[in-house]
Amino acid sequence: MSSISSAATSSVTPPRITVADLTMAYGSFVIQKDLSFTIAPAEIFVVMGGSGSGKSTLLNHMVGLLAPSRGDVLYDGQSFWRAPDDERDRLRRRLGVAYQAGALWSSMTLAENVALPLETFTELRPKQISEIVSLKLALVGLAGFEGFYPSEISGGMLKRAGVARAMALDPDILFFDEPSAGLDPITSRRLDDLILDLRASLRATMVVVTHELPSIFAIADRAVFLDAETRTMIALGDPKKLRDESPEPKVRAFLTRGEQGAEGATR
Secondary structure (H helix, E strand, O other): OOOOOOOOOOOOOOOOEEEEEEEEEEOOEEEEEEEEEEEOOOOEEEEEEOOOOOHHHHHHHHOOOOOOOEEEEEEOOEEOOOOOHHHHHHHHOOEEEEOOOOOOOOOOOHHHHHHHHHHHHOOOOHHHHHHHHHHHHHHOOOOOOOOOOHHHOOHHHHHHHHHHHHOOOOOOEEEEEOOOOOOOHHHHHHHHHHHHHHHHHHOOEEEEEOOOHHHHHHHOOEEEEEEOOOOEEEEEEOHHHHHHHOOOHHHHHHHHOOOOOHHHHHO
């Protein structure tokens, strides 16, 4: 792997997530190779890169939707891909995923969407489920919208409802796939604030796939840059430091977009 700039992640606290020598491929076509990094507990970690670099594909490998061609993903030191099926299912329940388009069932109300994982994977009584659903929707600023259908709310509210459903089973790790995609700048910033607030209140570890610079600089503790040309990671660290100090020109170009003055505004 070429010149990786990294904020040191070795500390007394073991990593919550370890991506170990991961290669992602469709048949003989390699998407990304030799991916190795760790994510600390309660860290907000961003996966960034240009279109077609494999950002969402990496997320799908980390949450168990796609199996790697080589390598592994470990949670608190435990292998995900080498675990037996029942243990893998247990590990999956520690993960919450908020997809790009919300992925809500259009025929269900927001409350019914959030309740679905609880009804499927727990033996809670309906009253208990209803109380949890109301709490999760309140956490994302949607108290009072339990009876609304996805078609009746805005794009930003859809994203937040997707986050509420991702939190239904109280996961300690949350994944977000392009959370700001298609949102106006003000709504996008509110979603960034929500991610920061949830980390502060829940102390959850968060992995965010995005190419949106304002979001990257607002929320990321560290970020990894996936390069479509070399098909591997070429930078790892604090995105502000990578913007200013990375030896990789394409990383600096991505993080500045050639906009004079943008750097100062995000420092």
